[in-house]
Amino acid sequence: MNWNDLQVFLEIYESKTLRAAAKKLNVDQATIARRLNDLEEKLNTKLFIRSRNGVTPTSHALDLIPHLNTIQQETIDIERKLNQLQQEVIGTVKISTTDSLAIEFITPLIHRLQVKYPKLCIELTTTVETLDLNKAEVDISIRTFRAKEQDLIVKKLAEWEVGLYASKEYINKFGQPNDRLHHRHIVMYQQGILPYQNDRLVGEVVDHSNIITQVNSSLILMHMINSGSAIGELCSYFAKKNNLQRIWPNKKREQNYEVWLAMHKDSYKTKIVRIVINEIVKIFEKL
Structure with missing residues (x-):
């Protein structure tokens, strides 16, 4: 037995007729009738009495209804929670840059990101050393020279004399x-x-x-x-x-003084990294 069978059962119970249930589930009446027959065979019990006026649930069906309603509501709650998790931005993004670029551009960005995405954390490292994007030491690197390692995505953000x-x-x-x-x-x-x-x-x-x-x-x-x-x-x-x-x-x-953004191509597949990158790009586009 699967959840689709139980959904058919609940829809027949609520709709009172096979035709109405079929219309609600966007299938034909013959399909609904076949799936009900299959379910009754699996359970080895009669669930509905058919008549010209529709269907009437048996005592066995009425016993199942409260339990199935609970399962249905829990399934809906789980689906809603999963949708929320997909929409929420949760996690840590590691950024490496110089101290002056961090103060001028990244620290103001962190404040704006916190307002929009309160569950997002930025791990900011200011260093003259180049952290390894290929080894995931950092997710996003903002430097004054173009990174040349393989498997990186790079973008020039700014250039000044x-x-x-x-x-x-x-x-x-x-x-x-x-x-x-x-x-x-x-x-x-x-x-x-x-x-x-x-x-x-x-x-x-x-x-x-x-x-x-x-x-x-x-x-x-x-x-x-x-x-x-x-x-x-x-x-x-x-x-x-x-x-x-x-x-x-x-x-x-x-x-010239150039500002380059670099990330590993695999990091770019991560939703929270893409969000932070897009926000960084917006800052420099406004200059």
Whole structure:
């Protein structure tokens, strides 16, 4: 016996005629009659007395009705719960990015996601290291260079020009640099942080004796420039956000500042990962 047989039985009982039950279940009357006969044979008992006016349940049928109604309601409740689980966004999505991108874009996103999806958790890692998407160390990676590993889906989110910037306080204190980097207040990334790093700023050779700080954090580099402690390369987006002054507007770094999103193709099949990715893309589309 299966649930479909029991549904036929309940529908015949509620509809009072085979024709009405067939119409309700969207099948022909002969099919309903055959399925009722099959059910009665399986149970080895008569369930309905047929007549010209319809069907009348036997005492055996009446004994079954309360139990079947309970089963039917429980089945409906289970189906509703399963539908809710499919619609709900529950789970953890792991995101890796730089500290400056995390503060500017991801932490505001987390707040909006929490409002829309209260059962979604974001595990946010800020690091200069590239976590392995193929080994599921992270679900979504947002970096300033394009990932080249196999089996990844990548998308460029943004691209900005990179120039040399200083704060107004720095210019007031140390003056505007001439056409050479003679200032002894330069901040740069440590070697190996950027894949395209060299000993130049916006194409100009840097005297290492003029470097006061080498950092491995984009947030610290930006803070050093913004606080008036040093001059350094910065993308136009963050420079404009901090009201920094561009030095030598006609000079720029050869490589633009790019923001790339990457995920493993299997991760993209997961509903909650797709939801987070779509929200991230929306943020950058509005810029």
